[in-house]
Each structure stands twice: as C-alpha cells, then as structure tokens.
Amino acid sequence: MRLRLTRRADEDIEQILEETLRAFGSRQVQAYAELIDRAIAMVVEEPRRPSSKIRPEIAAGIRSFHVALAGRRRTGASHVLYFTVVDAADDAGEVVILRILHDRMEPRRRLPGGLDPTSAAGDDGIATA
Numbered sequence: 001m002r003l004r005l006t007r008r009a010d011e012d013i014e015q016i017l018e019e020t021l022r023a024f025g026s027r028q029v030q031a032y033a034e035l036i037d038r039a040i041a042m043v044v045e046e047p048r049r050p051s052s053k054i055r056p057e058i059a060a061g062i063r064s065f066h067v068a069l070a071g072r073r074r075t076g077a078s079h080v081l082y083f084t085v086v087d088a089a090d091d092a093g094e095v096v097i098l099r100i101l102h103d104r105m106e107p108r109r110r111l112p113g114g115l116d117p118t119s120a121a122g123d124d125g126i127a128t129a
Contacts (some may be wrong), residue, residue: 001085002094003044012100016079032077036100039070039081044095047085058111061085066103078103082111 005013013036021029043052043065051069055062061084068077079100086094099111 001044001047002092003040003097004094005097006099008099009097016100035071035077036067036079039065039067040097042070043081043083043097047083047095055082055107058082058107062098062111064107067100080107082107 016036017029017033020032024032042049047063049065052063052065055064063083063085065081065083066077067079067081071077080103081097082099082101083095083097086096088094099107101107101110
C-alpha cells in the first residue's frame with residue numbers, strides 16, 4: 001500500500017508535536033513523533049487490521065486506529081488516526097490519512113462526509129507524503 005496524508009493531517013501532526021513540546025519537553029516530543037510514525041506504518045501495512053475500527057457514522061469507508069495501539073504501553077497516547085483505503089487498478093492501493101485528532105474531539109465535526117480522497121490535491125487538501 002502507498003501512503004498519502006491530507007494537508008489537514010500534516011497540520012494535525014505539526015500541532016500535536018508543538019503542543020507536546022510545550023507541555024512535556026523535547027524527549028517526549030521525539031517519543032510521540034515516533035509513536036505516530038509507527039501507528040501510520042501499521043495502518044499502511046495492514047489497513048483493515050482488527051484493531052482498526054470501521055466508522056460508518058462518520059462517512060462510508062472511514063476507519064480509525066488509536067495511536068496508543070502502536071506503543072508498548074496502551075496508555076500515554078491520546079490521538080486517533082482517521083483514514084480511508086483507496087483501491088487502485090494496479091492492486092497496490094493507497095491509505096489516505098485524513099486527520100489525526102485527540103480522542104476527546106468529535107470526528108464527525110472535523111471529517112466532512114463529502115471528503116473525496118480520490119480527487120486532486122487542490123480540491124480536497126490531500127498531499128502526497
């Protein structure tokens with residue numbers, strides 16, 4: 001599978017890491033960045049893994065994966081990846097990370113149902129990672 005991040009997901013990561021640095025310091029920001037990277041890699045490796053959740057209440061085709069599941073401990077991470085899988089004719093397919101939100105945020109308000117991960121980057125904010 002290939003990976004794409006939306007611009008919003010890129011912005012989410014920047015904001016998460018800036019806040020982590022302010023609140024917890026440079027050692028923790030490095031650890032949390034690695035945890036987010038590991039979570040993304042796990043989703044790309046197996047997007048339909050049993051630990052990801054189908055989220056039809058948000059929109060068709062949306063899945064979520066809690067970042068904490070990428071760590072040794074199941075505590076300490078407070079963010080959720082929201083993504084979709086775009087099947088391709090070449091069977092490679094693509095995982096599109098739509099947003100990375102704090103687990104207390106309401107995803108339906110931040111993930112519009114009309115988001116089309118197959119459209120051009122200028123149309124829906126998707127950037128190639």
